[in-house]
Amino acid sequence: MDIRKLEKGEKLPMELLLLADPSKEIVEEYVNRGECFVTESEQQIVGVYVLLPTRPETVELVNVAVVEEHHGRGLGKQLVMDAIQVAKTKGFKTIEIGTGNSSIGQLALYQKCGFRIIGVDRDFFIKHYPEEIIENGIQCRDMVRLSQDL
Incomplete structure (x- = not known):
């Protein structure tokens, strides 16, 4: 599947972005400061x-x-591997990612893609999200931080 940068003026796939982050305000804030990439199937963003x-040198x-x-x-892995390649191409030396302590599948995926756990931001989701987040029957409290040298 082809992955491309979302062009300025294109509608954000907000429903999809909210699957990974339940705060519309937080998503809008970081999308405005970063770059959004998408992949499509049958003219739908998937x-x-x-x-x-x-x-400096970190994305x-x-x-x-x-x-x-x-x-x-395998689409999630393709997206993560594409992000790593884009970061390298842009000259970044380090790529980081954070996910919830309850995101078991994501933690496995990121480690399979070469990321290593570098720390835990305790109570991140309690402090920054008004609604309780439950995933895999576990309360999402902490942000697990991972990193990869490029």
Whole structure:
């Protein structure tokens, strides 16, 4: 599948972005500061990721989402690997990603793609999200931070 940068003026795939991050305000804020990439199937956006420069030579992959009907087909891994390649091409030296302590599948995927756990931001989701987040029967409290040298 081809992955492309969303052009200025194109409608954001907000429903899809909200699958990975339930706060519309937070999503809008980082999408405005970063770059959004999408992949399509039959002229419908089925996958998305956002790259956000955070520090000199460092970029964060802040949102990765795939529509449910396309789960289990390797599309999430393709998106993550594409983000890594784009970051390298743009000259970044480090790519980071954060996910919830309850995001078991995502933690496995990111490690399979070469990311390593570098820390935990305790109570991140309690402090920054007004609604309780439950995933895989676990309360999402902490942000697990991962990183990869490029």
